[in-house]
Amino acid sequence: MDQKDNTLKVTVSRGTSGEQFEQEFEVPAYENQTVLDVVSWIQQNSDPTLSYRFACRVGMCGSCAMMVNGEPRWTCRTHVKKVVRKNTLSIAPLRNLPVVKDLAADMTPFFDKWVDAEGYHHPTRTRHDPMQEVTPNDEERNRANAGIECINCAVCYAACDTVANNDAYLGPAALQRAWTLYNDQKNENGQAILDAVSRDGGCHSCHSMGSCSLYCPNELDPMSAIAGLKRETAKNLFRRRR
Amino acid sequence: MVSGSEIERHDTDILILGTGGAGLFAALHAQQSAPEGTRITIAVKGLIGKCGCTRMVQGGYNVALGGGDTVERHFMDTINGGKWLPNQDMAWRLCKEAVVRIHELENEIGCFFDRNEDGTLHQKAFAGQTADRTVHKGDLTGIEIINRLMEQVLARPVEKLEEHRAIGLIPSRDGAAISGVLMIDMRSGKFRFVRAKTVLMATGGGPTMYKYHTPSGDKTMDGLAMALRAGLPLRDMEMVQFHPTGLLAGEHTRMTGTVLEEGLRGAGGQLVNHAGNRFMFDYDDKGERATRDVVSRGIFAEMRKNNDPTQEGVFISMGHLGPDNVRKKFKGMVKRCEDCGFDLAAGKVEVVPTAHYFMGGVVVDVDTRTSLEGLYVAGEDAGGAHGSNRLGGNGVANSTVYGGIAGDIMGADIRNMASLREPDETVLASEISRAVHPFSREPGLVLPLRKELQEAMWEDVGVMRTATGMNRGLAKIADISDRLMETGVSGDNLAFNLTWHDWLNLRSLCDVSQVIAQAGMARENSRGAHYREDFPDAGDMADSYFTQARQTGDGVEVTREPVQFTIVKPGETILPKDEPETLVAAE
Numbered sequence: 001m002d003q004k005d006n007t008l009k010v011t012v013s014r015g016t017s018g019e020q021f022e023q024e025f026e027v028p029a030y031e032n033q034t035v036l037d038v039v040s041w042i043q044q045n046s047d048p049t050l051s052y053r054f055a056c057r058v059g060m061c062g063s064c065a066m067m068v069n070g071e072p073r074w075t076c077r078t079h080v081k082k083v084v085r086k087n088t089l090s091i092a093p094l095r096n097l098p099v100v101k102d103l104a105a106d107m108t109p110f111f112d113k114w115v116d117a118e119g120y121h122h123p124t125r126t127r128h129d130p131m132q133e134v135t136p137n138d139e140e141r142n143r144a145n146a147g148i149e150c151i152n153c154a155v156c157y158a159a160c161d162t163v164a165n166n167d168a169y170l171g172p173a174a175l176q177r178a179w180t181l182y183n184d185q186k187n188e189n190g191q192a193i194l195d196a197v198s199r200d201g202g203c204h205s206c207h208s209m210g211s212c213s214l215y216c217p218n219e220l221d222p223m224s225a226i227a228g229l230k231r232e233t234a235k236n237l238f239r240r241r242r
Numbered sequence: 243m244v245s246g247s248e249i250e251r252h253d254t255d256i257l258i259l260g261t262g263g264a265g266l267f268a269a270l271h272a273q274q275s276a277p278e279g280t281r282i283t284i285a286v287k288g289l290i291g292k293c294g295c296t297r298m299v300q301g302g303y304n305v306a307l308g309g310g311d312t313v314e315r316h317f318m319d320t321i322n323g324g325k326w327l328p329n330q331d332m333a334w335r336l337c338k339e340a341v342v343r344i345h346e347l348e349n350e351i352g353c354f355f356d357r358n359e360d361g362t363l364h365q366k367a368f369a370g371q372t373a374d375r376t377v378h379k380g381d382l383t384g385i386e387i388i389n390r391l392m393e394q395v396l397a398r399p400v401e402k403l404e405e406h407r408a409i410g411l412i413p414s415r416d417g418a419a420i421s422g423v424l425m426i427d428m429r430s431g432k433f434r435f436v437r438a439k440t441v442l443m444a445t446g447g448g449p450t451m452y453k454y455h456t457p458s459g460d461k462t463m464d465g466l467a468m469a470l471r472a473g474l475p476l477r478d479m480e481m482v483q484f485h486p487t488g489l490l491a492g493e494h495t496r497m498t499g500t501v502l503e504e505g506l507r508g509a510g511g512q513l514v515n516h517a518g519n520r521f522m523f524d525y526d527d528k529g530e531r532a533t534r535d536v537v538s539r540g541i542f543a544e545m546r547k548n549n550d551p552t553q554e555g556v557f558i559s560m561g562h563l564g565p566d567n568v569r570k571k572f573k574g575m576v577k578r579c580e581d582c583g584f585d586l587a588a589g590k591v592e593v594v595p596t597a598h599y600f601m602g603g604v605v606v607d608v609d610t611r612t613s614l615e616g617l618y619v620a621g622e623d624a625g626g627a628h629g630s631n632r633l634g635g636n637g638v639a640n641s642t643v644y645g646g647i648a649g650d651i652m653g654a655d656i657r658n659m660a661s662l663r664e665p666d667e668t669v670l671a672s673e674i675s676r677a678v679h680p681f682s683r684e685p686g687l688v689l690p691l692r693k694e695l696q697e698a699m700w701e702d703v704g705v706m707r708t709a710t711g712m713n714r715g716l717a718k719i720a721d722i723s724d725r726l727m728e729t730g731v732s733g734d735n736l737a738f739n740l741t742w743h744d745w746l747n748l749r750s751l752c753d754v755s756q757v758i759a760q761a762g763m764a765r766e767n768s769r770g771a772h773y774r775e776d777f778p779d780a781g782d783m784a785d786s787y788f789t790q791a792r793q794t795g796d797g798v799e800v801t802r803e804p805v806q807f808t809i810v811k812p813g814e815t816i817l818p819k820d821e822p823e824t825l826v827a828a829e
Contacts, residue, residue, distance in 0.1 A: 032491040032583055040496060044689040048732065048741035055293040055458045057496045058578060060385060063292045076496065077581045100429055101738040107289060111396055120393035121352020127345045133361030134354075141354075148354065151385055152292075177393075186352065 008084065010038055012050065013067075013092035017099045022090075023047075035068050035075035035083065039091060039103060052103035059217065062153025066103050067092040072158035074217050095158040096171075110154045113170045118196040119177035122189040132186050144183040147176045147225050149218050156212035156222050168201030172212035172222035175203050179225035182232065194229075194236045203229040249424075249433040249674070253662055254283040254401060256652050257423060257438035259408050259465070261286040262296035263638055264444035264621030264645030266391040267343075269400050270351075271649025276656055283436065284395065285403035285425060287445070291392030293460040294446050295622070296638055299384030300503045301368060302376040303347075303355075303642075304635035305340040309365075310825050311373035313337045314816050320636060321810065323370045323533075324601075324629025325769040326783045327478065330809040331608050332627040336636070339643040344377055347642070351390045355379050368504065368634035369533045372824035376635040381503055381574060387638060403436075405429050407743065408445065408464065410673030411472040411617065414663035419615035421665035424673050428743065431736025433674060439659040440616050440652040443469065444645060447600030447622035451751040451758075453693075453700035454488045454499040454596040462747035463754040465623040469604045470753060470798070471673075474612055476791045477625040477803075479754075479761035481601035483632055483771045484705055486513075486537035488596025489579070490555040493693075497582050499596045503575055504634060506558060507531060513541065514557045514590065516548040521556075535631060535771050538595035542705040545594070555594035560586060595705050599637060601628045601771065602761070605790065610648040616659070618652060620644035629788075630770025680745045683730030688744045691729065695722050695751060703759045708776045716759045723752040757798050761789040764800040783812035 008027045015021055025042050036054055043050040054064035059077040066075050068083050069090055083089065097105040114120075125132065134141050156172040157163055163171050170178075178197050181187045197203045203226050212222040256272045258265050261284060269284050276282070287293060306316040316337040321328055347353040348363075355377050356364040365374045379386040396402075403425070410424040412435065422437035448461025466476060487502040507513075507530040515521050525540035526532040532540075541556050560568045565588040569576050572586070579586040603625030610618040621641035628636060695718075702715030726749065731742045767781035768774050787802040810816050 030492060030494045032495050032497065034495060034497065034582065037495045041494070043740055044744075045687070048685070049735055049739065051738035051740060053288070054496070055288050055460050056298055057459055058298075058500045059581075060298050060382070061292045061458065063289060077578070079581060079583060081583070104738055111290075114393065115397045120397045121350075121390060123350045123352065125349035127342055127350055129345070129349055131345060131348045131363065134357050135361045136357055136359060144354070148379075149382060149385065150389075152389065181352075184352070184354070186349070186354070 007087065008038060008080065009088045010042065011088070011090040012042065012103070014102050016101050020099065029080065029087070033080045035066070035073065035078045035080060035089070035091065036064055038080060038089065039075060050103070051101040060151060062151040065094050065153045065155050065158065067095055067158065072155040072215055074153060074155065077217065094154055096160065096163045097154065097158070107154060110152070110157055110171065110173070113174045114152065114177060116196065117170045117174035117178040118189060118193045119174050119181065121181065122187055122192070124186060124188045134185070140183050140185055143228070144180050147180040147220055147222070150176060150220055151218065153217065155215050155217055159211035159215040161209055161211065162205055162207055166201065166205055169205045170197065170201055172226065175206070175229060176220065176222040176225040179228050182229070194233050197229050198233045203233060206230070249435050252434055252436045254281040254436060254438050255656060256280060256282045256440050257436055258282070258284045258442045258444060259423065260294065260444035260446060260621070261290045261392070261395070262294040262444065262446050262621060263387060263391070263641035264648070265442070266291065266388070266395050267642050267645035268442050268444060268620065268649035268652070269395050271646045272653045273398060273400065275650045275653025280653070280656060281401065283401040283403060283438070285406040285408065285423070285436070287405070287407045287464070288460045289404050290395065290402060291388045293458055295448060295457050295461065296641060297384045297388040298456075298458060299387070299638045300381045300501070301634050302366070302378030302383045303340070303344060304371070304375050304633065304639050305344045305377055306337065306373070306375060307341065307344070307363060307365065309374070311375055313341065315373055316340070316375060318810070318815055318817060319371050320628070320633060323631050323633040325631060325780065326786045326812050327629030327769060327788050327805055329626035330807065334809055335608050336627050336640055336643050339647065340639045343639070343642050343646060346646070347387060347390070351394055353379070353386050353390045355386070367826045369531065370633045371635070372826060374826060381505060384638065387642070406434065407746070408468065409677050409746065410669070411441070411443070411468050412665045412670050412673065413472065413614065415666050417666065419663055420617045421663040424670060426677065429738055431739055431742070435665065435670065437662045437665065439656050439662060440618060442610070442618045442620060442648045442652060443604070443623050444619070444621045444641070444648070445623055447603065449482045449597040449600045451695055451699045451755045452482070452597035452704065453696040454594050456485055456488060456499060456501045456596050456598045459496065462750045464750045466603065467750035467753045469619070469623070470757065470793050472614065473793055474614060475605045476602060476757065477605050477788050478602035478629065479757045479791050480765050480772045480789060481630050481770065482597055482758065483534065483599040483601060484538040484595040485598035486534055486541055486595050487558055487593040490592040490594045491582055495582070501596065501598070502558060502586070502591065502593060503572070506560060506572065506575065507537070509571065510563055512559045512562070513537070514559050515544045516550055516553050516556070534634070535773070538705050539773060541593070541595050553592070555592045557590040558593050559590040561588045561590070599632055601625065601630065601632055609651045610644055611651065616663070618648045620648040630772060677746065678733070679727065680729065680731040680742065681733030683728055685732045686729040688729060688731070688741060688748055691722055691726055692744070692748050692751070695719065695748065695755060698722070699755055699758070703755070703762055706773050706775050707762050708774065709763060712759045712762050716756065719752060719755050719759065726752060757791045760798055760800050761791055764789045764802060786812070
C-alpha cells in the first residue's frame with residue numbers, strides 16, 4: 001500500500017445551526033476502524049475543539065448516530081471499509097435536528113415527540129399485583145415485540161423526508177413506539193394513543209416512502225408499524241361516527 | 243480566569259446525579275414519596291438514559307420468584323459469591339427488595355421480560371447461582387429496562403439537566419451537610435451550582451482506567467473521585483471485576499474491550515491459546531464455564547506465557563457448535579463482530595480480560611444514607627452489597643433496588659429539612675480552580691497520558707497483583723498525575739469541549755486509580771476479584787476484613803475494618819437443613 005492508501009480524507013461539518021461550514025482532515029487508516037474511531041482520532045490528535053457525542057461504543061445506546069456520506073448511521077458500528085469511497089468520507093450531524101455544535105445534534109425534539117405520541121407505558125397493574133401471564137405465541141404480543149428493540153438513535157428520524165418537510169410530524173420512531181404500546185395488552189391507553197397519533201403531524205402524515213425501515217440499523221420496520229396505526233385510526237374514526 | 247460571578251446558581255429540592263437504573267428509579271420514587279410541590283432535578287453527563295451502563299446490561303436481573311428459589315437462597319449465593327465480604331444487611335435488602343422492583347418494572351414501568359411457554363417469567367442461571375434466577379429480555383435486558391424507565395421520567399415534570407457534568411460535592415458552610423453540586427453545563431461550558439436539600443449520587447462506577455474496559459465511554463469514576471475529595475469513606479476499593487472475554491481489535495478502535503457475552507462460554511464456546519490449544523481445564527474443573535474471576539486469571543496467565551508480539555490475547559471459538567446455530571442463538575453478538583470485521587459464528591475472535599464493574603464504593607447504610615447529611619449514594623457508586631465479587635445479574639438488581647430506596651428516603655427525609663443550605667464558598671472556589679487548571683498550562687495531548695495510565699493499571703494493578711507491581715503502579719500513577727497537571731487545554735471555546743472533559747476524566751481516573759492500588763496493597767490475601775500472587779490464600783473467613791479508604795490532607799489512608807456477620811457466619815447457612823445445595827439441573 002502506498003502512502004495515499006494509508007490516509008483517509010475526511011470532510012467534517014463544523015459549527016452550530018445556521019453557521020455551519022466544512023473542514024477537511026487527513027486521518028491515518030487502520031484495520032478495524034469505525035467511523036467513530038475516525039471522528040475520535042481527529043479530536044484526540046488533530047483538532048481538540050471538535051465536538052461529537054458517543055457513549056456505549058457497541059450499538060446499544062444510540063448516541064453516536066451521524067450522517068456518513070449523506071446517510072444516517074451509527075458511527076460506532078460502521079466499519080470505515082463499508083462506507084469509504086476513494087479514501088474519502090464526509091461526516092455531518094444527524095439531519096432533521098438542531099445542531100448543538102459540530103457533529104452533536106440536539107435530540108430534544110425527537111424525545112419530545114416520543115412523549116407526545118404517548119410513547120410511555122400506562123399501567124394497569126401495580127407492583128403489588130402478580131405479573132400478567134403472556135404466552136410466547138400470543139399474536140398481539142408478537143406485534144408489540146416487533147418494534148421493542150428500538151434504541152431511539154434517531155437514524156430513522158434523520159432518514160425521513162416527511163420529517164424534513166413537516167416540523168410537526170412525530171416521526172417513525174415515536175410512531176413505532178406508539179404502535180408497540182397499542183399492541184401491548186399490559187398498556188391501558190389504547191384510545192389515548194390513537195388520539196395522539198391522529199392529530200396533525202400524526203401517522204397520516206407519513207407517505208410510506210420507507211427510508212425509516214431501510215436505514216434502521218436494528219432492522220426494525222417502523223413503516224409497517226405506522227401502517228398499522230393508520231389502519232387502526234381509520235377503523236376508530238369509523239367506529240366513532242357510527 | 244473564571245470568577246465566582248460567572249457561576250450560574252440554581253435551586254432545587256431533590257437533586258439526582260445520573261440516569262441509569264439508580265438515578266431514574268430515584269426520580270420516580272422521589273416523585274411518589276415527596277410532598278407535593280417538591281422540585282426534583284435529574285442531571286447527567288450525557289443524554290438521559292443513553293449514557294451509562296444500565297443500558298448495556300446483557301444478561302439480566304437476579305430475583306427469587308419461587309419455583310423452589312427463595313430470597314434466602316439468593317442471599318446465600320450473594321454472600322458466597324462475594325466471599326463473605328458483603329455488608330450482609332445490604333445484600334439481604336437487595337435480594338428481598340428485588341422481588342418488589344421486578345414487579346414494578348413489569349407492571350408499572352412497562353418492561354416486558356421473556357416468558358415461559360405457560361406465560362410466566364423465564365429465568366436462567368448464571369455462574370455462581372444455585373437456582374434459575376435471572377430474569378431477562380433476550381440478551382438485551384438493559385435496553386428494555388432503561389428505555390422504559392427513560393420514557394417514564396421524560397413524561398414527568400422532573401427538571402432535566404442533560405450534558406451536565408458534576409465536578410464537586412459542595413458542603414454547607416459549617417461542613418455538617420451537603421449544600422449542593424457544582425456542575426459544568428457541557429453544551430455551553432459554563433459552571434452551574436445547583437443547591438438541593440438532598441442529593442443522590444448515582445453516577446455509576448466504571449473502571450475505565452484499565453487498558454481493556456467494558457463500560458460506556460462517558461464513565462470515568464467522577465462520582466468516587468468527588469466523594470473522595472468530600473472526605474467520605476470508600477470501601478472495597480481494590481475490588482475490580484474483570485470480564486474474561488473482551489473484544490481485542492487494536493489500540494486505535496473504541497471497540498476494543500467491549501464485552502463478548504458470558505453466554506458464549508455457557509453454550510460451549512472454547513477458549514484457545516496462541517498455540518491453538520484449549521487451556522481452561524488446566525486452571526479449573528469447570529473449564530470455560532468457571533466464574534468470571536477464574537477464567538480471567540486463566541486467560542491472563544496464558545497471555546503471559548505467549549512470546550509472540552503479534553498476538554496479545556487468546557481466542558474464543560464457537561464454530562464447533564455449528565455456525566448457523568451460533569448465528570441464530572447469538573444474533574446480536576455475531577452481527578456486532580461482523581460489523582467490525584470478525585466472524586464469530588465460524589471463525590475465532592481474539593479476546594482479552596476486560597475491566598467491567600467496580601464493587602467498591604462509598605460507605606452507605608441500608609437506606610443509602612452517607613456520613614454527610616443530605617447526601618445519598620446508590621448503584622455502582624455505593625460499596626458493600628457485592629463484597630469482593632458481583633454475581634452476573636446482581637448489578638442491575640442493585641441499582642434499581644437502591645435507586646428506588648434512595649428516592650423513597652429522600653422524599654421522606656426532605657420533610658424534616660426546612661431550607662436549603664448556604665455553600666462553603668471556599669470549597670466552591672477551589673473546585674472551580676481545579677477544573678480550570680488546564681487553561682493555565684500550554685495545550686498538549688491528553689490521550690497519550692490516559693493510555694499510559696491504562697497500561698500501568700493493566701500491568702501493575704490488574705488481574706494478578708503483587709506488592710512490587712502495585713508499588714511500581716503507584717509511582718507511575720503519581721508521575722502521570724503530575725504530568726497531567728502540566729498538560730494544558732485551550733480555553734478559547736468551552737462549549738462542548740470534549741478535550742477539556744478528557745482532561746477532567748483523566749483527573750478523576752488518576753485519583754481513583756491511586757486508591758485502588760493502595761487498597762490493593764492493604765489487602766494481603768486473595769478474595770474474589772482481588773488476586774495477590776504474593777498472598778494467594780483467601781485467609782480465614784471468620785476474620786474477614788474490608789478495606790476503607792479516606793482522603794486525609796494530601797494523601798489517602800487505608801484501614802482494615804472487620805466484616806460484621808449480622809445475618810450469617812462463615813460456614814453456616816440460613817437455608818433450611820434439608821435444602822439441596824443447588825436447584826440448577828446439571829448440564
